[in-house]
Amino acid sequence: MNRKTQAAEVEVLDPMTTHPVLIRKTIWENDDTFTLTLDMGDYGQGFRFLPGQFNMVYVYGVGEAAVSISSDPAKPAVLDHTIHRVGLVTTALAQMKRGDVIGIRGPYGSSWPIDCARGKDVCIASGGIGLAPLRPIIYTLIKRREEYGRIIVLYGGRSPLDLLYRVELEKWANDFNVEVLVTVDRGDSSWKGHIGVVTSLFQYIKLDARETIAYVCGPEVMMRYTVDELDRRGIPQTQTYLSMERNMKCAVGFCGHCQYGPTFICKEGPVYPLPRVRPLLDRKEL
Amino acid sequence: MFIVELSDLQGLITALQGNGYAVIGPTVRDGAITFDTLNSVDELPRGWTDVQEAGSYGIRRREDDALFAYNVGPHSWKKFLFPSRLRLFAAQKAGKGFEVDPAPTGTLPRYAFFGVRSCELAAIAIQDKIFMDGKYTDKHYKTLRKSACIIAVNCVRVGGTCFCDSMNTGPRAKAGFDLALTEVMADGKHHFLVEVGSPLGKSLLQKVTHREAQDAEKVQVDRILKAAEDKMGRTLDTQKLPRVLQDNFEHPRWEDIAKRCLSCANCTMVCPTCFCSTVEDVTDLTGDHAERWRRWDSCFTTDFTKVAGGNMRMSTRTRYRQWMTHKLSNWVEQFGTMGCVGCGRCITWCPVGIDITAEATAIRENSMSTLNG
Incomplete structure (x- = not known):
């Protein structure tokens, strides 16, 4: 079957039906976060995704969780999902091994816009596992590094051992001229870097406000402070994008769980232009 | 508009069944007016009414034989179009992995909803937007919805908690039905004024004994429905x-x-x-068979x-x-x-x-x- 036919068939399948795929490997990023690499097999033939989109990941007989794709969009046949082990499904996923089969449906949701960044500086601000949905856009940017100005990655974790993708962070800095600034909430004896919240990293960089596109993902409180900081530095709201998180059951706008004010995060999000969600960020328990 | 006599109303249920519909309508059960399979006019809540207030519901006997002199009960039609529990898919263990059987949609019933109130037509239209009109379609809903026949009934009385007038959704059905009935009981007569809303409604009516309505009979219904509108139990100011x-x-x-x-x-x-x-995932005791169910949340x-x-x-x-x-x-x-x-x-x-x-x-x-x- 050629690729085109397959794609059409994937499209007409029931959006709530999962597709079995093979686990190729599990990499533990820290004590409670791991990256699953999936071999998408036949399902992968028609599978394309954009940076920032997510999948619904199913464990046979246990349940489903919404997880953003953390790998390179140019390689859709092999997908990474970086997962925080916290609930029933993610704990079951943590126990799975190479050769085990899980279910995937997706991709869903909006993506980090890339066209607006061409010829501009890019400032990526992330906290904790929030770096995972940003990794695909970083891969995309460095692939055509010459098309962008400065690329700045600000990243904060709880402690040095909690930091994700440490090897890659160094590689991006060394090989792709990315300005990587990392901070932790609590240091340890080996840590010689910065200590403090993500927003405290802004003191080390100068941004050309009109020429900078910002992508932000992390805990809501971190995003609130970050957009305030970007605002103080004069970055127009229309140049800032952030990725929101809510409970999701269906990912296609039916289940109602992911409502964020008037929006459904699964349909309109997870990536929003800041003006769309700016008034909502200040609303507690929305 | 047409008139169907009470004695001929059974013909409509029979015609629906003859067309292959599973007819669902109001009936008295457990002290409430609920929806269930309807085979006969005699199963309708004849001579019953309901009394509704904030936090209270009860049914009472009426002095007359009215079939539709009550308002909406605890059930709504969403329980048929959007069932409270639905299997989304089943999965079988196969080697180290599993195989998925999608939910079948080929054998769903064709429903005829008998006695749909105007507010409920509006509710169905709203759920259509959610499940059929967006980027994704709920195939189960769409299959049921597209094949459903709707026999509306106008509200000749309103309940203590009704405010359809404020929401612009009633008490008279304006669109979204195949047939709409208004029950008229006056001057020793007991009949139904029938409005046709679709070609399907027209063909159904042809199988039922009926006659053209006289102008006076139409005016009489206008008056009855206007009187209902003026007795709304509650109001909601939706302005801004x-x-x-x-x-x-x-x-x-x-x-x-x-x-x-x-x-x-x-x-x-x-x-x-x-x-x-929400969804629930279950397995059988052997673990060889798993299912994923959707249920109301x-x-x-x-x-x-x-x-x-x-x-x-x-x-x-x-x-x-x-x-x-x-x-x-x-x-x-x-x-x-x-x-x-x-x-x-x-x-x-x-x-x-x-x-x-x-x-x-x-x-x-x-x-x-x-x-x-």
Whole structure:
């Protein structure tokens, strides 16, 4: 079957039906976060995704969780999902091994816009596992590094051992001229870097406000402070994008769980232009 | 418009069955008027009415033989189009992996809904927008919906918690039906004025004994329905209401409501437009067979907004606020209409009698915004 036919068939399948795929490997990023690499097999033939989109990941007989794709969009046949082990499904996923089969449906949701960044500086601000949905856009940017100005990655974790993708962070800095600034909430004896919240990293960089596109993902409180900081530095709201998180059951706008004010995060999000969600960020328990 | 005599109404049920429909209609069960399979006119709640107020519902005997002299009960048609439990798929263990059987949609019943009130037509139209008109389609819903036949019944009386007039959804059915009936009992007559809403309705009527309605009979029905409109149990001022609720996100009234609200989810279960659902995954004892089920959920449950980092809505205050703000405000931006049709079910079936019309009014009257309604 050629690729085109397959794609059409994937499209007409029931959006709530999962597709079995093979686990190729599990990499533990820290004590409670791991990256699953999936071999998408036949399902992968028609599978394309954009940076920032997510999948619904199913464990046979246990349940489903919404997880953003953390790998390179140019390689859709092999997908990474970086997962925080916290609930029933993610704990079951943590126990799975190479050769085990899980279910995937997706991709869903909006993506980090890339066209607006061409010829501009890019400032990526992330906290904790929030770096995972940003990794695909970083891969995309460095692939055509010459098309962008400065690329700045600000990243904060709880402690040095909690930091994700440490090897890659160094590689991006060394090989792709990315300005990587990392901070932790609590240091340890080996840590010689910065200590403090993500927003405290802004003191080390100068941004050309009109020429900078910002992508932000992390805990809501971190995003609130970050957009305030970007605002103080004069970055127009229309140049800032952030990725929101809510409970999701269906990912296609039916289940109602992911409502964020008037929006459904699964349909309109997870990536929003800041003006769309700016008034909502200040609303507690929305 | 046409007239069908009471004695000929059975012909309509028979005609629907003859067309292959599973006819569903109102019937008395467990002290309430509920929806169930309907084979005969005799199964309708003949001579019954209901009495509804905030937090109370009861059925009473009438002096006459009216078939439709009551308003909406605890059931709505969503239980048929959007079942409370639905298997989404089954999976079988196969080697190290599993194989998935998608849910079949080929053998679903063709429903004829008999006795759909005007507010419920509006509710069905709202759920159509959610399940059929967006980027994705709920195939199960669409299959059932597209094959359903709708026999509407106009409300010749209104209930104590009704406010369809405020929501512009009744009491007279204007569109979205195949046939619409109005029950007329006067001057020793007992018949139904019938309006045809579709070619299907027309062909059904041809199988039932009927005659053309006289002008006087049409005018009589106009009068009956106008009188019903004037007796609405409640009103809701919807003028700028979406904006008023957005501006009153931190209004003290939410805390006041939370002191009364039990967070029981009754309002969302009886609501004909509430569409939230969750999923349950199960396996059999051998573990070789797994299933994934969808079931109704409610924004009042504790787990509804749980994520890895915590729970987004921790209190009854914020859950009630979400429910009402969604219904009367956010819904408008999402689907171009409010999510409330004024059926009054949430008021009647609230165990502590919280009244959405009263709460919205209280917030408007003490609005924290500069906007005064």
